[in-house]
Amino acid sequence: MIFRSRRILTLSVIASLLLLPALCGFAAHADSPATPAATAPAKPAFNPNIGSSSGLPLPRFVSLRADEVNMRVGPGDQYPILWVYHRVGLPVEILREYDVWRLVIDSDGTKGWMHEATLVGTRHFVVNGQQPVTLYRHSSDGADPAAQLMPGVVGLIERCDPPSDWCRVRAGHTGGWLKRSEFWGVLPGEKLPAK
Template identity: 45%
Template structure:
């Protein structure tokens, strides 16, 4: 299965608020441009500097010294997610949205097991991840991006569920984000990509 994540164009909105929409769609996996050592089209992995050798065992954990779990973002618009920590493991799906937050849940050598907002897990090479932070808007309805960290603050934009934004900082129940040319504050419990009591600075 290949999973695609794409942004839709902004929708018209009343007054000064703009709705930024996000759509997710699934499509069959395209044939590989050329075949890697595992016969599954590992070309994009090798271009990103992945080693040819595989990890010895998918359940073993060799940590980088950084906290696990932790949130990171996808570095590029094409990230192969595999069933195990090595290029011989098949590609289960492909993420195609740079900046999307994922959670690292385990480490093995240069491989990271990640989980997305839907809870699906798989293995990617560390070179495909970035320490820059991002969030995804959650819930069943649009969220209000506010100018200041207060419920009574002026609305800057309306963000649909699934919108991806750059995370700048979090203080208390509020997080400041950049999205679609706007900067403002969302409530922490309206997004995925930051822990409930985590302190995030610029």
Template identity: 40%
Template sequence: MGAVRAKRFLTGLMALSAAALGWSLAASPALSDQTGSASGLPVPRYVSLKSDRVNLHEGPSKDHRTIWVFLRAGLPVEITAEFEIWRKVRDSEGTEGWVLHSLLSGRRTALVTPWKKGVDSTLYDKPSTQSATAAILQPNVIANVRSCDGAWCRVWGDGFKGYIQQSNLWGVYPNEKIE
């Protein structure tokens, strides 16, 4: 199997595995060698919303119809494409559209288990399930990501801080390391 075919096969296999676990279907940055045409940054990548009111457009201009309005500052979104000052984004539910780049922040945030409605997640004092419980977080809580080692992320938010298993977050890629 050629190198390109092997990479496509592995990317597809990881996408299927990620889908089964409720993660984003986009390729992991480790497997993607694409960069944004406008920013030069990796695509796809996660960012967060700067404002508590962000219009999601059908296409990359204000002339395109607004298809959704995000009302939650700090919400993580995944940039999947770039066109001049516009970024195509996807949210945790798969909704896609275009937003102005000035409404996005490089600050990393993540949603706690948005795919597990009604099932809380444990935040630990240390990166171990044997550690003391720091908090219990409900699905869709926004957590600020301080660091990730590929298995655990150190997060904080309004009234909580600690470690959560990386697989319980939407807004970081599987095995992604953040310092």
């Protein structure tokens, strides 16, 4: 019986010793001034004109980074490949973003998803239509021609100054001026470079 009471006493002492720090902490916490509850940062409002992952404007043009880029039917490697593009620099227009995937449309109107790593912000153009277009030495229809560009030719956009209908471009080693209506790869009224 003595053994039992000592055991009970010992257990009650141990229990009170274990509870003492908790009680002290509670008391200290209760005596401290009330701190306001942490609030979660406000979630920014959805803006369809800003990319949810990149924060860049939508829509916007980019170019293919490599000679082989897959377009998938959905935003992930598990989705089937819709097209394989073999044209470095080909412009595509980003319409939406989902994590590292971009919903794009090409100059023929085909839509699909591409991984952001396969795209680059350098601005290129592709000659649209069925007929060759004239690359002029100056931004005027009366200027001397610099070259004839066939449909499908891809080149670099150097400068577009709104409200002008002309953009300074480079196709291979030849530079000159093209009308915006004769190529695909720039938004209406867009200024390039943007700065």
